Amino acid sequence: MADDNKTHFGFNTVDRNEKAGMVAGVFHSVASRYDLMNDLMSGGIHRMWKRFTIELSGVRRGQRVLDIAGGTGDLAAKFSKLVGPTGQVVLADINSSMLEVGREKLTDKGIVANIDYVQANAECLPFPDDYFDCLTIAFGLRNVTDKDAALRSMHRVLKPGGRCLVLEFSKPQSDLLSKVYDQYSFNILPRMGQLVAGDSESYRYLAESIRMHPDQETLKDMMEDAGFANTSYYNMTGGIVAVHRGIKA
Template identity: 50%
Template sequence: MSSRSPEPPPPDDTHFGFRSVSESEKTPLVRGVFRSVASRYDVMNDLMSGGIHRLWKDAMVDWLRPRPGWQVLDVAGGTGDVSFRIQDRLDGQGEMYLCDLTWDMLSVGRDRAIDQGRLHGLHWICGNAETLPLPDRSMDAYTIAFGLRNVTRMDQALAEARRVLKPGGRFLCLEFSQVVLPLLDRLYDLYSFRLLPALGGMVAGDRESYQYLVESIRRFPSQEDLVQRIAANGLEQVHYRNLSGGIAALHSAWRL
């Protein structure tokens, strides 16, 4: 299979991996992917990245520098990896709001929280990044890790991030991106398209969902293009850092 992305979908459509679908179809399709993989999601993350995703998430929280007393929204928070890290930095002084599209992912996260004795300061929200069920100017920080590429209307999700942030609030996005090292990009391409779907089939019993995840990474904007998208939706002082040669990237911005 070629790693080249197909032509952009028609204006009234969007993409689901390399497929063109109507906007009304994409959210149910994405929800189906994460319902299918929820129980094996954390195991697959470790296997797919060799555990490096943990270092990326640590880097994200280090750059965020959460402060006690903050109200933090973690969108596409899934099974709690980023939220738990932030909660530890808040040291019992502040509130975490973990929002995800599927109850299946949230259920895994809540079970993990209970097992770790995290009984207070976590709020679980099943919701869409494009229509967040939260008041205007209510959050000190907004984080999203490996979720922005799955939304149907990225600009709407970015506008919602700005809406819920307080003036002076921080936006931070961790996402797979475009590899910037010539040799690494070829190796990563081979690994992604040949091995990851097969691994998903063996471990999670769902090759198709991991094929979609690989394709969605290829369709995601480049680092510089995402800077422009974030800025166009009203967030300011946008910067990014490449991680692991651009396999992933962190984008930071502020609501001023």
């Protein structure tokens, strides 16, 4: 029988009220090298995944966009240009170190006029009902303790007709790719983390958290249970990554 007071932290079982702090420790550790490691880990392909997500968003001038777990601001920077001076972008992250890196990065790029920074937990977003035209969460949902609560919170803050996009690692679509991916994730990735970021354990956790994340169909069902309509997903790089899109009816 499942223990409702327990959850997973990678492959380990921990108390639910401890997970957020443990995840915070991971991202405090990797924040300063996060962008560099993303480029190295994915061979730069993460930029293509994010570009496709932005294309699916349909964001236009004057709209409000929320980027949850926005980290170092890759999506927020693009959305800032799309919404223009009459729009608003909120970069939200539960982790203060990641939020500060994102703020510094975007400020250095001169992106200051239409962007706000909010430290927030995806499970209980501190925004009004029916507020945003679009919401994105890229490579963050798998770290949330209560994913169902987070999806419901996302649904609440979207306007009717608003779009939610979840970009996340998912399940490879072939056994061969899955085996190669496992070898890379559990043998090469932690070594790379040690060499570049001085932290192998955080990247071991990241690899484990990917394996514990719901597969494509399961996440689609979860989004529908949270209230999203017309939910669909798009596999990229053989299903290593998928972007799910749902509409608030």
